[in-house]
Amino acid sequence: MSKTIEMQKKVLSENDRLAADLRRALQDKGIFSMNFVSSPGSGKTSLLERTLQQLRDTWRIALIAGDVQTENDAQRLIAAGGQQVKPLVTGGSCHLDARMIERVIPEIDLDETDMLIVENVGNLVCPAGYDLGEDMKVVLISVTEGDDKPLKYPAMFRRSSVMVINKIDILEWCDFDLETVKKNALQINGDLTIFEVSCRTGEGLDKWYDWLGQQVRKKKAALNPS
């Protein structure tokens, strides 16, 4: 098995090199970039639909929609008004890697992009290990999944900068405690920025939109210091 581990290390360091190149390219254009990760069905696509509907006239948002199979998510994002939406079907792979992103990037006009969002494969384990060159990982968790998830899948919560707790509209029908999940998540990663939202009712989304705007403006300010 040690040969496999060596091989994995080699693949990962190759991935890190490619991710660093991607990060530099996005940085040079002043593009704010996020890698959305979660279990299947936590609501990544729903949050992106809402975000597009709200912000598409304010910021130029490009999306890469990863899936093991089907282009369903990409189609939903186009229907929500996405101008630059690229499907990325892995055909079986359990995560996106930097090589896959590098191949899709030429299809995106980076000069016409303020924010790049990659929607990863629904998987709370494997995508944690792959840097895609993003500014930050955003992990979603829905209130139907159990409030001990950060403790059971710590790598993902440790490597994310933001945790979005989704589906708070059905909180009362779930055995899920908001304070417990936040305590568990902060125990793994004390630097997490946390949002509580419902993509169905819209509750809590204003704070998320405001925060996104701040990130885009910060990025542009760093590029063109006055």
Add this chain to the structure above:
Amino acid sequence: MSKTIEMQKKVLSENDRLAADLRRALQDKGIFSMNFVSSPGSGKTSLLERTLQQLRDTWRIALIAGDVQTENDAQRLIAAGGQQVKPLVTGGSCHLDARMIERVIPEIDLDETDMLIVENVGNLVCPAGYDLGEDMKVVLISVTEGDDKPLKYPAMFRRSSVMVINKIDILEWCDFDLETVKKNALQINGDLTIFEVSCRTGEGLDKWYDWLGQQVRKKKAALNPS
């Protein structure tokens, strides 16, 4: 990358060999065995808690509870009356493999076991590729996850014999259509046996318990034909 693929093939064929040994060992004892797979938070542990509470006085059930981190699930199953519950913490790995099961099996008294249940890591992708020597995979999906999941993660539904649709008590608050998910799943795998349950209210669980009993009896009958 081709070296990595070769190495993966070697690891998988080694896994298949170990799984075949395990299958034979369980077969020889007339033990019915299942490998429970799903996204994080679909309710694998909840279904097993219910199953233990209902059937622990009828059948001797042994459980192996896999998790990336924590022994939370194993502790819940012991609290639910599990006599033989073994935690299996992968320490980062995104799936269980046959080698891990082989290491835990000596801790279980197979002569005192009618049914062996392995609760896999919460991951709808990677565990599909690893035979653990089980009679069948049981895939759970909860009504909060979206009814297109079988199309987006086809390998898992193709390799499972049973699909349990959980959390039907909150169906009316979710954008999830039961007929659509069943149609999508049967399109991937026409042989799926399907149950619709709520582990919270108990709805639909009687059929599940009955079916489990039938499988155990069939297994014993095959061992001792009259």
